[in-house]
Amino acid sequence: MGPGGHLAMDGANEMQGVNTGDLRAREIERARFFELSLDLLCVAGLDGYFKEINPSFSRVLGYSEAELLAQPLIDFVHPEDRADTSHAFERLAGGEPLIDFENRYRCKDGELRTLEWRAVVDSPGEQIHAIARDVTEQHGLRAQLLQSQKLEAVGQLAGGLAHDFNNLMLAIIANASFAREHEAVTGELEEYVCEIEQAAKRAADLTRQLLAFSRRRTMKREPVDLNALVTELHRMLRRLIPESVELVFEPTFGIPLIEGDLSQLEQVLVNLCLNARDAMPEGGRIVVSTGYAGTPEREDRSWLRLRVADNGSGMVPEIRERVFEPFFTTKKKGEGTGLGLAMAYGIVEQHGGSISVESTPDEGSVFEIELPVTKGARRKTKPARRAEAPGGSETVLIAEDEEIVRKVISGMLRRNGYAVINTADGNAALRAYEEHREEIAMVLVDVVMPGMSGPELAAALRVLDPELPVLFTSGYNQDGRLRDILPEGARLLDKPFQESELLRRVRQVLDHKPTD
CATH class of the missing domain: 3.40.50.2300 (Response regulator)
Known part of the structure; x- marks a missing residue:
């Protein structure tokens, strides 16, 4: 071959060298983006196994790369979402790209994360190239927004109904009071009339509590006797709690008063007792007690304690840490709003106090409220x-x-x-x-x-x-x-x-x- 041919060959080799260098550089860049991406990037086979994953998989799900590659990816999917995930695989295998598909993955610590997927299949290589984004927080915020909107609607409905409802309560309470003063109303009949009057007052209080939450009513401060509060609520709580659950009150007599909103504090106690009831579907024991904060050996007489203890199912640490979060509930869908304990927490804080919980699975829970004593507060008298x-x-x-x-x-x-x-x-x-x-x-x-x-x-x-x-x-x-x-x-x-x-x-x- 002449010089021209040699030069041509050298030029071809030079061009080939440039292309090879570009490809390597591009591969390095892609690998770098693959490692740094906050989204979850992966290559999977149609056999249902991950072939390659980026570090975000381990960051989000908690498993090591080896753990994620060793098992079928369907094993990490929430059981309720596995059928939809299998159908998505079938569509991918048929050449249909996957866009905005969501499913839930169970993390190593048991938490669920919702992933939003986009994926295509590489037909010659029969591999799936996919990208997922963790949208768990967005789902949570969306759910909270919907719940807030629902509560706002409830508040508006309550406001609309309150006028007519309270008119009826006024008539019931007043006529019960008139009847109770009638000379013919004695003995057992008088007791029935008193029950009607008390039930109507309780119904009116429930309306105030709902409006207090929905409209954040200003707290009405007055001297409150914790023992009297529990005693007054005991009869109503007894009706709300099944006979299979024993309800016990252990007061500490002679404790001073606190200052607070009686209606709101009643709401806290009711929420705690009903929460304890729900933790004992087969029956058990609820003990409500009052006393000074601290221990019997080292009492702090500037603070009072209100404790609600049960011997129910208890809570694992992951649940116990979240019980006061708004909208957090372990009840089935439609059975709880996740607001009861959150409201209790907010009310106690508004009173300048604190609320804590200790709980062990299968051993029950203890909620303890500490509230400051009000110096100089006097018990209400009842003049004629x-x-x-x-x-x-x-x-x-x-x-x-x-x-x-x-x-x-x-x-x-x-x-x-x-x-x-x-x-x-x-x-x-x-x-x-x-x-x-x-x-x-x-x-x-x-x-x-x-x-x-x-x-x-x-x-x-x-x-x-x-x-x-x-x-x-x-x-x-x-x-x-x-x-x-x-x-x-x-x-x-x-x-x-x-x-x-x-x-x-x-x-x-x-x-x-x-x-x-």
Whole structure:
């Protein structure tokens, strides 16, 4: 071959050398990206085994590379997702690319991670090239968002129903109270009436608790006796807990008071007891106890302890560490929201206290709450109703669209000496005021009424008499948005209310005294 041929050969070798170098460089780059990728990259065979995986597989799932390559990949998939995964493999084997397919993989520590896959099959080599992204957190956030939206809807529904519900509770409580005072109601019948009254009050409290959570009602602070709190709730809890579960109260007598929201603290205790009940489907024992924080040998008398202990199924450490997380629940879908213990945690913290849990599988759980003692707090006294809330002889104009509520309120006022003019809406109230202006000493008006609302009625009446005393009533239970529609300085009485509370507030308005 001549020189030209030699040169041509040398040029061909040179070109071949450049191509080989580029290929090697590209392979090195691909290998580097393969190792550094936060996504899970793999090559798998149609036999169902991983052939090659990047380090992110071990980082996310916790298994070593050798462990992941040694077993069929289906073994790592959650059992409920294996059928769909097998169908996805079949589609890939048929040449169909896989896009946005999701399944759950079980990690080495038992946790589940949701992976979103994209994959294609290399027909000549019969290998699957796939990339997966861990979308577990996104799924969790999405679920929490949906749960939050659901709770917001529940809160709105509760607000809408609260007005009518509390009107009914007012009527039940008031009529039960009237019946209890009747001379014919004695003995066993009186006990039944008292039960009706207490059940209605509990129902009203449940409405307040729901609204407190959904609207984050401001905490109402008052002196609280933990022993009295547990004693009052014992009868209701006994009805909620099956006979197969023994409910025991072990108080420490003489402990001081704490300061807090009685309704919210009741909610915490109920949640803890119901949680203990659910941990003992076959029966067991719940012990509620009170005392000072610390140990008997080293008591801390500036803190009180409220403890709920059970001998139920207990919890493994992984669950115990997460019990106070919002939306975390071990119950079946549809049986729990994962909010009970999270709400308990938030309420206790709002009270300046702490809540902790100790639990061992098959040995039960102990929830312990510590709350600061309130220095100088005094136990409430119960003065006679008449002395605390005297009646009167003035004329009160009532504007209330619910007939049953009008009847109850007018009954409470008339039996304590007041004269009453009843109206069912704002227009009727205006006409009544114009006809009896000289007689009417004050107006008792419902905030929400069809047609003219309570605030609109009050504004119209104030045009006629700027000094006319007005007391608003509402079944929305301290809804912050309700305050926004009331005139500045308005006096509001929440439904349902006791007769003594109505009389006291009416007297305050008539006498131009500040509201307590």
